[in-house]
Amino acid sequence: MLTVQYARAEPGVKINAVEPGYTATELGGAANPLGRPVEVSAATVVRMATIGPDGPTGVFAEDDGELGW
Numbered sequence: 191m192l193t194v195q196y197a198r199a200e201p202g203v204k205i206n207a208v209e210p211g212y213t214a215t216e217l218g219g220a221a222n223p224l225g226r227p228v229e230v231s232a233a234t235v236v237r238m239a240t241i242g243p244d245g246p247t248g249v250f251a252e253d254d255g256e257l258g259w
Contacts, residue, residue: 191259197248204245208238209252 197205210232214225238251250257 193250194248194259201247204241204247206238206241206247207250208235209250209257210234211252 193205193207197203211230211234212225213228213231215228234251234253246256250259
């Protein structure tokens with residue numbers, strides 16, 4: 191909910207949270223069979239980082255959609 195409060199306080203700035211999912215990185219261990227590829231998780235981060243002025247603000251994004259608060 192902090193994301194929503196920041197978005198309301200700064201309407202000229204797009205402020206969003208991103209859930210990249212459980213990603214196969216060194217943090218999860220080298221033999222992490224459950225993690226998804228870094229490219230899949232990074233796509234969500236890049237999409238939200240490059241949204242235009244008509245994009246969402248104050249949302250919690252995952253993959254191609256929003257997660258409910």
